[in-house]
Amino acid sequence: MDYEKYNDQPEFKAALHEMFTSLDDSILNDPKYAAVIERIVEPDKIITFDVKWKDDQGNIRVNKGYRIRFNNVNGVYKGGLRFHPSVNLSILKLLGFEQIFKNYLTGLPMGGAKGGSDFDPKGKSDNEVKNFCYAFMKELYPYIGVNIDVPAGDIGVGGREIRYLYEAYKEYSGKSDCSLTGKPLDLGGSLCRTEATGYGVTYFARGALKTYKDTNFKGKKVIVSGSGNVALYCLKKVTEYGGTVIAMNDSNNTIYAPNGIDFETMRALKEDRRGRIKEYKDLVNDEVTVLDRKDIWSIKCDLAFPCATQFELDIEDAKKLIANGCIGVFEGANMPCTLDAANLFIKNKVIYSPGKASNAGGVAVSGLEIEQYLKNEKWPFEEVDLKLKHIMKTIFKNCYDTAKELGDEYNLIKGANNFAFKGIADKMLSL
Ligand code: NDP
Numbered sequence: 001m002d003y004e005k006y007n008d009q010p011e012f013k014a015a016l017h018e019m020f021t022s023l024d025d026s027i028l029n030d031p032k033y034a035a036v037i038e039r040i041v042e043p044d045k046i047i048t049f050d051v052k053w054k055d056d057q058g059n060i061r062v063n064k065g066y067r068i069r070f071n072n073v074n075g076v077y078k079g080g081l082r083f084h085p086s087v088n089l090s091i092l093k094l095l096g097f098e099q100i101f102k103n104y105l106t107g108l109p110m111g112g113a114k115g116g117s118d119f120d121p122k123g124k125s126d127n128e129v130k131n132f133c134y135a136f137m138k139e140l141y142p143y144i145g146v147n148i149d150v151p152a153g154d155i156g157v158g159g160r161e162i163r164y165l166y167e168a169y170k171e172y173s174g175k176s177d178c179s180l181t182g183k184p185l186d187l188g189g190s191l192c193r194t195e196a197t198g199y200g201v202t203y204f205a206r207g208a209l210k211t212y213k214d215t216n217f218k219g220k221k222v223i224v225s226g227s228g229n230v231a232l233y234c235l236k237k238v239t240e241y242g243g244t245v246i247a248m249n250d251s252n253n254t255i256y257a258p259n260g261i262d263f264e265t266m267r268a269l270k271e272d273r274r275g276r277i278k279e280y281k282d283l284v285n286d287e288v289t290v291l292d293r294k295d296i297w298s299i300k301c302d303l304a305f306p307c308a309t310q311f312e313l314d315i316e317d318a319k320k321l322i323a324n325g326c327i328g329v330f331e332g333a334n335m336p337c338t339l340d341a342a343n344l345f346i347k348n349k350v351i352y353s354p355g356k357a358s359n360a361g362g363v364a365v366s367g368l369e370i371e372q373y374l375k376n377e378k379w380p381f382e383e384v385d386l387k388l389k390h391i392m393k394t395i396f397k398n399c400y401d402t403a404k405e406l407g408d409e410y411n412l413i414k415g416a417n418n419f420a421f422k423g424i425a426d427k428m429l430s431l
């Protein structure tokens with residue numbers, strides 16, 4: 001695979017490099033897959049548009065909007081929308097490419113897509129966020145629908161944004177199909193979607209800890225980076241399983257709380273008040289130290305869950321974690337570890353799970369939200385949670401078995417990529 005033509009898209013290039021350096025020779029040397037490789041790296045369609053919205057001073061502001069339909073061989077285009085100032089085509093192509101294989105791993109009929117905008121919801125009023133969401137959907141609504149393309153949330157797009165986006169979709173299209181997932185319950189959302197990604201990565205980790213190290217969460221010191229949707233529900237489930245989450249961060253600070261972080265205090269701070277993580281110190285009667293964002297990986301821990309953003313953990317961070325005795329790194333975010341950091345974990349027999357496998361719980365429950373809509377059913381929380389557990393268990397098994405068959409038991413990058421690439425490529429060849 002020649003990546004040179006993607007030099008101006010470094011994040012996407014990194015995702016291609018991760019995939020094509022991990023595939024087994026039996027795939028790479030098979031002529032029937034060569035043509036597939038050429039096709040699979042190009043999105044089916046890239047939709048770009050300007051989003052013109054009104055701020056509270058009455059000024060018209062402009063942001064870029066994107067939807068990348070990457071590949072629908074496995075089902076309708078499916079993947080989140082990210083609102084963050086860093087959003088560009090390269091990052092969305094990384095995320096859309098990953099989504100093809102992640103969605104295949106869930107076992108549900110979903111293709112890969114991603115979208116978003118360089119709009120920054122931080123510091124904006126509810127009214128401005130609403131104006132932006134309506135303006136964004138005014139451009140996007142003709143392209144989405146339950147039978148074509150179903151977006152959801154990602155960084156900067158949570159329950160509030162999905163509510164505005166879905167209301168706008170209904171208003172502009174006149175339709176009320178399941179064209180977005182992660183919807184609030186009153187708009188037809190699924191129970192357990194809010195929790196799904198954070199719970200899912202914890203279920204994946206539980207299976208991996210048992211299989212590789214015959215151990216569990218009890219008594220483990222755990223670091224969870226980020227403090228958004230994925231990080232919060234990872235904190236909750238890890239704590240329920242007997243682990244102690246001693247550090248979390250946001251894009252400014254890390255907090256270190258050696259006795260453990262309280263889920264409800266953190267949830268209320270981040271979800272209800274949209275506060276900054278350093279404020280946590282003033283909310284609890286316990287030892288809490290405020291550090292810089294990057295200091296998080298210098299703290300001694302048994303397990304790490306990077307749940308913030310791409311490339312937040314590099315090789316220097318990996319060296320520190322290994323030296324401090326960390327035995328497992330489970331990605332809740334999309335590609336948070338650089339490839340050389342990931343390879344160092346694997347080499348040192350630290351369990352390492354790539355995001356496309358271990359964070360698939362979110363999109364899996366999005367798939368279950370669509371299924372409930374199509375069957376006109378509403379499943380109880382426990383039923384969705386049970387299905388999520390089963391899906392995560394199956395993903396781990398498929399990745400682990402494939403890695404083992406390839407003679408590289410600790411390499412879940414190889415496990416995930418060989419299993420999913422072959423599955424997608426075979427479907428493309430059978431068309
Ligand atoms: P949120 O917007 O809820 O939270 C994002 C968190 O990451 C915040 O704590 C944010 O801090 C931090 N963060 C974002 N960008 C940066 C940055 N450039 N540097 C440092 N910290 C940053 O997003 P989610 O929790 O939904 O998403 C987190 C990760 O999980 C992303 O990689 C996403 O793609 C992935 N993911 C999400 C799924 C979902 O269902 N939501 C499903 C699968 C993967 P701050 O508040 O300071 O910006």
Ligand code: 2IT
Binds near residue numbers: 078153182
């Ligand atoms: O990266 C991801 O898998 C998500 N942001 C969730 C996508 C979805 O469609 O639920």
